[in-house]
Amino acid sequence: MAPATVTIANGASWQEVAADRQRHRDATIAEVSPPVPDFQPQDIPANVTDIPAKVLTEAEIAITNTNAEDLVKKLATGEWSATAVANAFLRRAALAQKLTNCITELLPKRALERAAELDKYLATHGKPMGPLHGVPISVKEHIGIKGEDLNAGYVAWVGRVAEDDALVVQYLCEAGAVIYARTTQPQSLMQIETNTNLYGVTVNPRNTTLTPGGSSGGEGALIGLRGSVLGIGTDIGGSIRNPAALNGLFGFKPTTQRIPYAGWGVARTSGETVSGAVGPLSTSLEGLNLFTKAVLDQKPWLRQPSLVSMDWRDPAQFFPNRKLRVGVLYNDGVVRPHPPILRAITELAEKLKGSPNIDVVEWKPWKHDLSWSIIANIYFCDGGADVKATIEASGEPWRPLTNFILNDNPHVKEHSISTLWDAMDARDAYRDKYAQLWNETADGNNAPLDIILCPAGPGVAPKIDQSKYWGYTSHWNLLDYPGVVFPVADAVGAGEREAPFEYPEGYQPVSESDKLVYEQWKEHGAKGYKDAPISLQAVARRFDDEKLLRAVQILLEEAGLPVTVPA
């Protein structure tokens, strides 16, 4: 029998609770067989992506270098057993933990029992159990897993155990998935980095001096090291798209109310005034499709009626006989993107302009600073009281970026019902205005734009505790537009073509946030951000999720860019 969980309810200090959680995590890592080696900090290079090939077997590397859509095929035919696949990913995830600190616990027992069940099913029935038969899926910790702790990164919540799998996990398992790893997230979930007093800081596998982003940063680092090829994240300000972008992955924040969120654990922050979305991160664009289709095909709104009853629409149906219309937002007018991002979007837009299948126009931003002030005013409708109480219940320290977004955020206030309604009116007016702008892109010959192509953030992965500008992602949360991020197959330091995109001589920042981001580039530059992946984002109008997924595929193919992350 497992030792009882150490909790503050039982009189433990926050340090004792954290130490126990780490012991628990390490114990689950130690169950992986054969065990993966430990690493001394001084033996870990900045870029750890070469290490798995040195530690794992060739077969394990072959499996874990395979994207979800190909895993599906090999598992469905029995070429690879679910057990072999689960074990390979458990091993690589264990290694990812030792290199990037991205895991809260592995679930070897659950995973291997489930894999054995799937293997037996295939042997007996001669067919896979579902469209995700045997596909290992990693899960951000605050998405509940039956019988496991559900602490959402709060020391005070350690000891809360989920009675059941979160609904999205149930659907994925019904489709044949294997749940094997739980991943780190930041204190409060309201950071775009990943650090807690329970588990420490998660780092970026391409450059361990950088953040993997957040809040689904454990997923970002784990998938970045291919300790997973498909994982579940959540996003209310960028928390799927930011870590996907910072690790060079594909990430998809659907429109809210499409993918079930019942059974997640969150402190109360925004009610439904602005909502988070559950969605996938993956090593392939097709992984995003697989995940979303598997869930929607089961009609989740029948069990969670707050969802919209909108069936999965085959992306192939979009753009059969007409051009894809793309608006390009180079700069949101609040923060100028770092040179590698500005170069990437400019070069991609130029490529797309050469395609006969794509129309490219410029998208002029409209008051993105107002957008931030509106969303930041409703992220914590109770003035952050519930988050504060949850942090302070254990005496755990405030992490710097939790402080930044809550205590140091001038837009946060404790709302009355009346001021909440004012805030909702401001939100709706902004949404209506953006809809109008989008409608105005129609002209006599053309329907309105299909998507907007834009940065996924102001730069590549920042140094730790420096991620303070959410606007390139949170803007689309305010609008509840779906967003996909994708790598542009390059990385900082991979070319010497920065010059035309460098800040102009004597650049004068246009905002406080711009100044901060500018100074970060001045301080660290291409050298400081070496090997950081360069990613971009595409967004579509609300509920155009499948159309967006198809548009990104067309866009990448037309630009000659890969739809998978190179293994």
Added chain:
Amino acid sequence: MAPATVTIANGASWQEVAADRQRHRDATIAEVSPPVPDFQPQDIPANVTDIPAKVLTEAEIAITNTNAEDLVKKLATGEWSATAVANAFLRRAALAQKLTNCITELLPKRALERAAELDKYLATHGKPMGPLHGVPISVKEHIGIKGEDLNAGYVAWVGRVAEDDALVVQYLCEAGAVIYARTTQPQSLMQIETNTNLYGVTVNPRNTTLTPGGSSGGEGALIGLRGSVLGIGTDIGGSIRNPAALNGLFGFKPTTQRIPYAGWGVARTSGETVSGAVGPLSTSLEGLNLFTKAVLDQKPWLRQPSLVSMDWRDPAQFFPNRKLRVGVLYNDGVVRPHPPILRAITELAEKLKGSPNIDVVEWKPWKHDLSWSIIANIYFCDGGADVKATIEASGEPWRPLTNFILNDNPHVKEHSISTLWDAMDARDAYRDKYAQLWNETADGNNAPLDIILCPAGPGVAPKIDQSKYWGYTSHWNLLDYPGVVFPVADAVGAGEREAPFEYPEGYQPVSESDKLVYEQWKEHGAKGYKDAPISLQAVARRFDDEKLLRAVQILLEEAGLPVTVPA
């Protein structure tokens, strides 16, 4: 030039403002040509439905006795001009005002100019302007009309002028509709009767001692007298379905976030914790389809992005090769329906059981008292402060039923953000439970139920100021299920078959509301409710709007009931 509006802002008393609004109303009635006669109160019988045939021309009666779907045909071919149709409905609406007090103003100038434009269009182009070419549509007053007062029934708001038509009106006009009449609603909109200090009390054309229901009761009375065959209502607790039922009409409350509500005027009550829906009342089931299709086919979510982007789905696609599965809720367990209602639903269910195309099962209610306590707790999230301030700003008296729902309602409280979240949790838990119950109606051979058949209220149209039980409609607002009400082609006093449905000897009411409703029946009985229409309701799961419309058609046809109101 029209005289300036008398308002409290200009120092007028509430009585002076009301008198001016009535003068304005009467002036617009007087513009109708030829004028309709006045009636002395003593000359108005209880049932006024025979009067139009005595006052209007044969041609006018022929036009106004025609349902929307047939008007469309005759207008599209030019058999009837839009001008003739508009004028006939203006005349009958003017008469309806004199008999039931259902109009806030007529719009003869707008209507006849628009009709002339449509007639010219048809003559020039040889085709109709849109699917509603020339169809006159009446509009509940708080749905804004460009250049007209938008007082929402509050004295204090008189003088507010709408800058534009409400969005739903714009879409209907784009489809070819003619806007010609604005209809009464109750003070605060939160009553299921219709009375204000501005315009007085609206009564039921079948029996003027009874209410036409509310809050879209002006529409109910107007359409009940065929001064309109298609009107716009709104519903957050029954306000479309209740007046449709009490006047023997078809009424449709869609799922929220499908039909645009931008441009309506409402005091703040529930934010988005529970939302109202815009929808049609009509003399025919097909009228509901026509309205909804005309709006959705224009993709209103592109202009009001808070709507769900769900296209109109042809109802004909549903139930092509399988039975319709109907659950029957006879009694919600809180208030036993009056005998005519219990008889109607029992007899209809028996008829349906005889159909080879319909499965009928009993639906057991689950805590509908809890449902009411949850929704009543979020109808006025600010404790009613905004409504109170709006009423009190003019010194107008509180109407009895506004008092009932706000000041005397034990569930109303001023919420903090934290208690609001608790209330939302209770709401969601109830919704989840109802979804589960619905899912459990599936068995090995059958998918879950398609619809629930139930009363539309505890009785037929009550006496004035007696409508205090909302549960049979508000229940489905809490769940956000679409609902359709329809007449069952009978009326109180039309048969002598009540006995088996009378309250049992020595009946003991099961709740305070039940006692009230029981005592109303004891006091007034079939004689007191003479000629009141008997209607029922069908509801479907959230977003199953079109499926519901088709299901009601099948249900009526299988039962041998008409899909139109007898003219």
